[in-house]
Amino acid sequence: MNIVVAMKQIPDLQQVRIRNRQPVLDGVPMTFGSIDKNALETALQLKEAVGGNVIVISAGTEELEDTVKEALAAGADEAYLVLDDELEHIESSVSAHLLAELIKQIENIGIILFGEGSGDNYSGQVGPRIAEILGLPEVGYVCDIELEDSRVKVTRSLEDCEEVVRVSLPAVLTVMADINEPRIPSVTQILKAGKKPQQILEVEDIGFDLKGDKKIVTLSSLAPENKRKQITVKNGEELVDALLTEGVIRR
């Protein structure tokens, strides 16, 4: 059984600074979204339990060839990528169509795993969209998975309840960040990662019209204004006095 994991390449958000209300992305290294790393860890644990191959799929810019080594080092067996420098800011419907084409090239799929949301866009749409394109059942916000032959029993975490459901395979699952703790690859694993197979496609190979298929326009995108007083206080009493003076707390 092949286990497919969709991982999105994003700039390392901890290193993004804001200048003139614009994010500065120059020189910020690319990485995978943190919940996508939980999805990969889920796949690796399933493989350890029942065997099979873990295949990472991703759509992004050329740097992805390098970024994906992170996932291969952590234990993924193979990667299927669509590369195009136009894929820097793609909307969810486009990602879903490109990734669905990659999935169609992979045989004998059991489970297709996604993060609950990508690290940058966090729309939570791509997994359910792909399930729809492929006509598969989907369970979102999964916090526990138990394989049973040709089916899977999963627990999903909703705002007010946990729901245990059973679905037949193949199925699409999106996982929550607290499902596991992603492993950190060793140095030897990182060195070996470059040798693992990468299947690379271009957008044209898929026959997709990136521009023609836009469904969303972005009118503006700015960091919110940050006007804070920035007063340093020395101790608890001084702080309480300041808050009383400000009128945000009452005596």
Added chain:
Amino acid sequence: MAGIMIYSDKDELSFELLSGAKLISGHTGLPINAVCINNSEQAQGLAARGAETYLINNEAINLADSQGMASALESAAIQLDANIILLSSNRRGKELSGRLAEKLAAGCLTDVGSIKVNLDKIECMRNSLGGAVLAAQMITSDYKIIAVEPRVFEEMAVGKEGPINNLKIEAQAAELEVLEQRAKVGDTANIESANILVAVGQGLKSENDMLIIKELAEALGAEIACSKPVATDKKWLPEERIIGLSGKKCKPDLAVILGISGQVQFTVGIRDARTIVAVNTDENALIMQMADYIMVADLHDLVPEMTRALLVKKRLNGVRL
């Protein structure tokens, strides 16, 4: 083809969506249809709020199955001639929006935090780049799916009674079987409506230290909130108390932020607070940049000190009265 359709699995959220639909309808003149699935109580609630309500009763449609739910709503949208679909951006709602969007070849925006209508253009604001920026976006496809965050709109008030119509929708049995549903351990905290919040992060050393946080919250008359790892990794507080991108967006008068580094996924949930106090041992922590009052200190020392100072002031005040 034109009209607005609203749906949420949660009654309160559907009442909020009704207000959102009103806003859009006010600018565009489009009719509003409210859809309920296997929930006649919700249908009554919507009708009581004046909505043209459509109730789908079909046991084959399973709330837990996004595939069947999306099919049902697709048929509803076609039958009702609706192209603008408002859903709630709770977890079930987000799942459903992606699936329904794909069926209708629609652009879709989730986690929408506000809506502005300009002539007939619907501008949606949502966080992007993990919350580092706020984007204004518009859907250009014919069908438009907008999933609105809870509490963006007020629940529509009860008013002139609207009709409840039955809507017949064919459905296939779900490929998914619900084995069990267990309610999450109750916590009635509503950090979104609190005037004062004390938010605690991984700077807190042990669960026992939660006691000093409780004492401070009590002295301030505050609700306790937290960063995500305090709830999901440490499990010291329930998930309902998480502030941030995947938690709640809060706008208190005062937020006292203790031992939280201030990564964007946290700060998006608190940046609309009127006054922010940050207590952190690291003077360079990102949270310091968005604070009105900065205190470089160990929270385990500062918190009891602050609680004492508050109690002293209150007592002094009592004497004076």
